[in-house]
Amino acid sequence: MEHRARHQFESGACRHCGLVPLVDLLRKRALVVADSKAMRATLRRAARFASSSAPVAIFGESGTGKEVVARVLHTNSPRALKPFVAINVAALPTELLESELFGHARGAFTGAHRERQGLFEEANGGTLFLDEIGEMPLPLQAKLLRALQGGEVRRVGGAHSFAVDVRVVSATHRDLPALVKAGTFREDLLYRLKVLTLRVPPLRERPEDILVLARHFLDAEGSESQGFSRAAEQVLTAHSWPGNVRELANAVQHGAALANGEPIEPEHLPEELLGAVASRPVGKIRGLKTLAEVERAHILEVLEACSGSVAEAARALDIGRNTLWRKLKQLE
């Protein structure tokens, strides 16, 4: 059955993908857009993991929606009414991160005037989301491993351990096995964290999501904007989105601000989106597309029509799958 951009709820769950997604209760709209086969597969897999308490590791490039998927896991789990606590592991120096995660006893270090519970305790009964886990310093990795193995945490400088019931979901854009090889990530922790795994595909692997996401963000802007012109839509679908969904959200915000209530045109979008087209006009006659641009747009259009399936798209284009892969790589 065709899954529309908007989930359709029946007794709380989407009748197409079975998920109970994040919902904006005021506007009764799902906050996760997933029209592409690839993203729907990731969400379906997440739905299957939701009832377990086993750790989940989410892999994917920056800005693909790893945190969004982590929240979906939580809202679909029996832990949904308990806290979802998120922390970016890369954002804090080691000592601060340790007391943030595990809490500290009074007088544990200079400035620790009061005892304080850590995020593990705060997330008790719920989900703790550890973003950018690849950046966790080695000494803390040992402590995290102990907490995962024993289900107990000890505050910094504390005399007792507390039992905690926390589901740990971690995420990274890094290649963890490579970090293990380089000696900066513990192999035993990696296996403990990735009992279950999810991959959030980059936006260029799911071009069908680009325009639905763009409309979703424009809607969320709440601006008077009249949508996107055909030309702006073409610019959006032709871009390779190295910054993924976050880059798209920013581009839409930029467009809405400049369009001022009129339909969003290419010139309202950030320059780097047009850059690929504008900075290549060597020997190009104004207004005429180069062969590379036409090929790129056509490939993306065919891919979209084939729901992102490279095999099907290659058949439709009557070229080999490897040739298409090579061309797709050049689009990146």
Ligand SMILES: Nc1ncnc2c1ncn2[C@@H]1O[C@H](COP(=O)(O)OP(=O)(O)OP(=O)(O)O)[C@@H](O)[C@H]1O
């Ligand atoms: N499928 C989606 N539907 C709606 N919004 C999305 C979707 N995916 C991502 N977003 C939005 O895009 C932005 C980036 O998503 P998110 O923070 O989850 O990415 P991330 O993979 O955790 O990025 P990073 O690696 O940089 O931490 C957020 O504002 C999020 O709400």
Ligand SMILES: [Mg+2]
């Ligand atoms: Mg994130």
